[in-house]
Amino acid sequence: MKKITYNRFGGTEVLQLTDAPMPAGEIIVKVKAVSINPLDWKLWQGDMKLMSGRKFPKSVGIDFAGVVEQGSGKYSKGDEVFGLVSMFKGGALAEYIAVKAEDIAHKPGTITFEEAASLPVVGSAALQIFHDLLQIRPGMHVLINGAGGGMGPLAIQLAKMAGAIVTAVVGPAALDMASRLGSDVVLNYQRDNVLTGGTTYDVAIDLSGKLTYKIARTILKKNGVYVNTSPGPKEMIGSLFSGGRYKLLLLKPSVAYLEKLAAAGLQVFISKRYDFYDYKRAYDEVKKGGIPGKAVFVIT
Template sequence: MKKITYNRFGGTDVLQLTEAPMPAGEIIVKVKAVSINPLDWKLWQGEMKLMSGRTFPKSVGIDFAGIVEQGNGKFRTGDEVFGIASIFKGGALAEYVAVKASDLTHKPKAITFEEAASLPVAGLAALQIFDKLLNIQPGMQVLINGAGGGIGPFAIQLAKKAGAIVTAVAGPAALELVTKLGSDVVINYQQQNVLTSGKRFDAIIDLAGTMTYKTAKPILTKKGIYVNTSPGPKEMIGSLFSGGRYKLLMLKPLAASLEKLASAGLQVTISKRYDFRDYKKAYDEVKRGGIVGKAVFVVS
């Protein structure tokens, strides 16, 4: 089978399409679509080597959707599923992937494989922000910085379901989407700086990586909470001295969470689709930014 791998850390030049043996594992899935996430390039650029290790070759691709080729228990051959390959080892960007039953759930019939593949990493991140890190009550003011990217549209929907008043900060291309999803206040970051708006927030979720806890703190309410969704070692240390007001998202894929995600009825926005053989072009374009919602690989 064909699979994307890399033998050293670096840019897209280290990625290569290789011929690999069929994977062995509890469940084998014929991959139909794979989502593109910033975590992908953080791994192959070596930014996460403390978690991923330094042993090569390594694989690419985390969340996927497909059809069960070899089943076990609740997942039978022919079932349409979606789920997560190993967070730090990848492996989904291939014609077939081996996964544990705990990392899968059945794909809702109402959504496509591309939409299902877009859900796990970004959707679970949004779910865990609201289920584990924030206790949002109706009427609370929530700021979502980077609301038009992969996680943002899901975060807007979950915040609105919780009754929050949502301020969405996004680029020009995403303003229509974040408005359509129900944001109460929409800010074009190219024209307005939310830090000088005079408004305070009960929760600030930084999805863009452009608003640190230090810069966000002046616009937090007295008990307001800041959430960092892409923490490194420095951020992990800094959060320890915030009195619980600086929280880090550490994605933990669980079967129950995937099932909840499957039934949440979240709208999925996909603005770019790529053949998986165009992996270098895809990653170069998505890394440059400006993609509204999700981008996905169509594998077969």
């Protein structure tokens, strides 16, 4: 079978299509779609060496959807499933993968393989924010900065389901998407400055990595809460002295989140679909940004 691997850290030039033996494991899945995540290139660029280690070869891809080829327990041959592999080891970008039962859930029949593959990482993160970190009450003002990316559309929907008044800050390509999802206010970051609009917020969620807690405090209400979705060690220390106003997303995927996602009926927005063999162009384009929603590999 074919899979994408790399033998050293670097840019897309280190990625290569390789022949590999069929995987052995509890459950074998024939992969139909794989989502593209920023964590993919953070790993093969070497930005996450501390978590991923330095042993090669390494594999690419985290969340996927496909059909069970070899079943076990409640999963039988032919079942349609979605899930994710180890976030720091990767390996989903392959024709077949071995997984455990706790890595997957049954794919809803109402969504495609591409849509299902787009949910596990960003969907689990969005659920963790709105179900675990925050308590959103109807009428609260929620700012979602960087809402045009992979997690943003799901965050908008979950905030609206909770009755929030949502301000979404997005790039030009995502303006229509944010409006159609029900955002009450949509700001184009290239034209509008959320800091000078005069609105204060109960919650500010930064999905862009650019709105710091120090800056966000200027537009938060007295007891407003800030959520950092990509914290580093410095941010982890800083959050300890915020009196609970600075929340960190430390993603912990679980089958429980997958099952909630399967039942939530969230809309998934996919802007780009790439062939499995077009992996270098895919990553080069997605890394540049400006693609609203998700991008996925389709494996036939």
